[in-house]
Amino acid sequence: MSAAYWRGSIALAEATSSHQGHWLFTSRFGGVSDAPFDDWNLAAHVGDDGAAVLTNRRRVAELAGVNVEDVVFMRQCHSADVEVVESGVGEVQSVDGLVTATPDLVVVALSADCVPVSMVDVQAGVVAAVHSGWQGMVAGVVDTALVAMQDLGAARERIRVSLGPAICGPCYPVPPERARIAAQAAPASAATSPDGQPAIDVRAGLAAQLRAAGIVVEYVGGCTAEDPQLFSYRRDGETGRQGVAVWWNR
Numbered sequence: 001m002s003a004a005y006w007r008g009s010i011a012l013a014e015a016t017s018s019h020q021g022h023w024l025f026t027s028r029f030g031g032v033s034d035a036p037f038d039d040w041n042l043a044a045h046v047g048d049d050g051a052a053v054l055t056n057r058r059r060v061a062e063l064a065g066v067n068v069e070d071v072v073f074m075r076q077c078h079s080a081d082v083e084v085v086e087s088g089v090g091e092v093q094s095v096d097g098l099v100t101a102t103p104d105l106v107v108v109a110l111s112a113d114c115v116p117v118s119m120v121d122v123q124a125g126v127v128a129a130v131h132s133g134w135q136g137m138v139a140g141v142v143d144t145a146l147v148a149m150q151d152l153g154a155a156r157e158r159i160r161v162s163l164g165p166a167i168c169g170p171c172y173p174v175p176p177e178r179a180r181i182a183a184q185a186a187p188a189s190a191a192t193s194p195d196g197q198p199a200i201d202v203r204a205g206l207a208a209q210l211r212a213a214g215i216v217v218e219y220v221g222g223c224t225a226e227d228p229q230l231f232s233y234r235r236d237g238e239t240g241r242q243g244v245a246v247w248w249n250r
């Protein structure tokens with residue numbers, strides 16, 4: 001068994017402030033849900049038992065050192081819409097990115113093949129959690145989040161982005177027209193499955209878009225479809241969701 005989660009911190013290099021940024025990518029294991037959501041499912045919309053989901057969400061809050069009321073989730077819809085949150089509001093409807101400048105307010109994005117994205121400007125004290133599949137990549141949801149972060153005082157050259165576990169290109173064959181649309185938006189997303197079908201590598205596409213804008217990007221975790229320790233919708237169909245939690249504090 002590898003780690004049940006990945007976590008990282010970004011400390012401000014300057015001595016004038018003690019800001020710290022934090023991200024936490026969860027995996028499939030470490031929670032209480034029964035099959036087929038076993039067992040650290042964080043999604044309330046997939047048919048899992050509500051009490052189990054709440055227990056699983058509390059584990060995220062504990063790891064972040066906050067109350068579960070200070071963890072904000074969203075009902076994602078493959079859009080380019082993001083919302084700025086200032087306090088614990090439970091679950092925000094119909095967005096794919098949450099942005100906050102409030103210390104110790106944890107924003108979460110969920111996924112099971114799509115890319116969970118952590119964005120942190122530790123100096124400004126502005127963070128975002130974003131969900132992006134191929135549609136979000138085409139629609140530019142990460143860029144929308146960047147702009148929202150800048151509106152709160154973040155600077156592009158300071159933003160650090162971590163792209164979490166997601167389905168890789170070879171595991172994600174799609175109809176040719178979809179691959180064409182994705183490649184038009186992000187040429188680096190073009191991939192091929194082992195049997196020669198057109199495929200999409202969303203993580204590579206997002207990384208290239210961000211790096212072209214001068215933003216530092218890292219990968220965390222591997223391919224959801226290949227790693228049995230991660231939820232994969234494409235592999236399993238009815239299943240749970242892992243996620244990324246992002247926050248900052250002093």
Ligand SMILES: [Zn+2]
Binds near residue numbers: 168170223
């Ligand atoms: Zn793969």
